[in-house]
Amino acid sequence: MGRVQDKVVFITGAARGQGRAHALRLAGEGADIIAVDICEDIASNSYPLARQEDLAETAKLVEKLGRRIVTRKADVRDPAALRAAVAEGVAEFGRLDAVVAQAGISPLGPEQSAQAFLDAVTVDFNGVVHAVDAALPHLPDGGVIVATGSLAGLASATTDNPALGPGGLGYSFAKRTVASFVHDLATVLAPRRIRVNAVHPGNCNTDMLNSDAMYRAFRPDLTDPTREDALVSFPATSAMGNPYVEPEDVADAVLFLISDESRWVTGAQLRVDSGGYLRKRPQLPTF
Numbered sequence: 679m680g681r682v683q684d685k686v687v688f689i690t691g692a693a694r695g696q697g698r699a700h701a702l703r704l705a706g707e708g709a710d711i712i713a714v715d716i717c718e719d720i721a722s723n724s725y726p727l728a729r730q731e732d733l734a735e736t737a738k739l740v741e742k743l744g745r746r747i748v749t750r751k752a753d754v755r756d757p758a759a760l761r762a763a764v765a766e767g768v769a770e771f772g773r774l775d776a777v778v779a780q781a782g783i784s785p786l787g788p789e790q791s792a793q794a795f796l797d798a799v800t801v802d803f804n805g806v807v808h809a810v811d812a813a814l815p816h817l818p819d820g821g822v823i824v825a826t827g828s829l830a831g832l833a834s835a836t837t838d839n840p841a842l843g844p845g846g847l848g849y850s851f852a853k854r855t856v857a858s859f860v861h862d863l864a865t866v867l868a869p870r871r872i873r874v875n876a877v878h879p880g881n882c883n884t885d886m887l888n889s890d891a892m893y894r895a896f897r898p899d900l901t902d903p904t905r906e907d908a909l910v911s912f913p914a915t916s917a918m919g920n921p922y923v924e925p926e927d928v929a930d931a932v933l934f935l936i937s938d939e940s941r942w943v944t945g946a947q948l949r950v951d952s953g954g955y956l957r958k959r960p961q962l963p964t965f
């Protein structure tokens with residue numbers, strides 16, 4: 679028996695990065711997956727998003743683990759597309775137990791317009807609401823909702839730095855709002871024992887972090903920094919000296935939150951940030 683044996687989990691942004699890691703970790707523990715991804719770029723986001731082949735690769739890897747997967751190309755800004763994808767997945771698998779709302783963009787750059795602010799908010803926050811909205815009618819009592827926030831939503835002096843442009847502000851705003859949404863939604867759904875939790879990664883070793891805009895954010899002293907240059911500064915957001923966590927580290931947290939091991943855990947803001955929050959928000963010495 680796996681830790682999430684025969685559960686069906688809907689994951690947004692599952693073509694690569696953390697979304698793919700969640701799909702594989704959950705499938706490895708017995709889950710079937712409904713996976714969506716935009717599979718095309720968003721103009722304000724300077725690094726490319728996933729492609730249809732990436733989503734197909736996630737599907738191949740899940741099936742290699744002996745589990746089933748339904749994939750759909752869908753933009754989390756489009757509630758109807760998400761509802762259709764979930765409905766098709768539920769028709770195939772007969773049930774839905776959990777949703778991981780985690781598709782995201784990070785449209786950083788001082789050259790960006792206000793559109794970058796709106797894109798960050800509509801993908802990184804509205805997209806979470808739309809994923810929950812699509813899943814909720816199918817979730818039984820005892821179902822699970824996990825949303826991905828960020829250290830950037832919990833602490834200031836991260837992407838809210840004006841030098842990172844309106845998209846950075848939008849990213850922080852969206853992630854802060856995800857944390858708040860999770861808190862209040864957990865309260866609303868507790869009577870049905872539907873658990874709602876957030877995971878908040880610090881730097882994570884995916885395409886979002888490994889992008890030119892992010893290298894510039896970490897090395898504002900250089901005009902054209904490389905990954906090697908940025909690696910020196912990545913540990914600034916960690917208390918443990920590591921430059922980043924791996925997608926699989928976040929997937930372990932997501933697996934715990936979807937499994938019955940966390941059956942009385944709801945409203946949690948689970949940081950997978952190498953203590954980055956501790957550096958940014960030291961507690962007042964009240965003890």
Ligand SMILES: NC(=O)c1ccc[n+]([C@@H]2O[C@H](COP(=O)([O-])OP(=O)(O)OC[C@H]3O[C@@H](n4cnc5c(N)ncnc54)[C@H](O)[C@@H]3O)[C@@H](O)[C@H]2O)c1
Binds near residue numbers: 718755780781801829
């Ligand atoms: N990488 C980091 O350092 C980091 C840190 C904290 C939080 N996060 C968050 O983790 C989550 C996963 O990001 P990642 O690190 O795996 O980056 P990633 O860029 O590798 O993956 C994001 C995925 O979401 C998809 N996506 C983007 N916009 C979409 C949309 N509108 N509709 C559907 N799919 C869309 C992309 O195509 C991609 O497959 C995001 O919410 C991100 O904000 C990342």
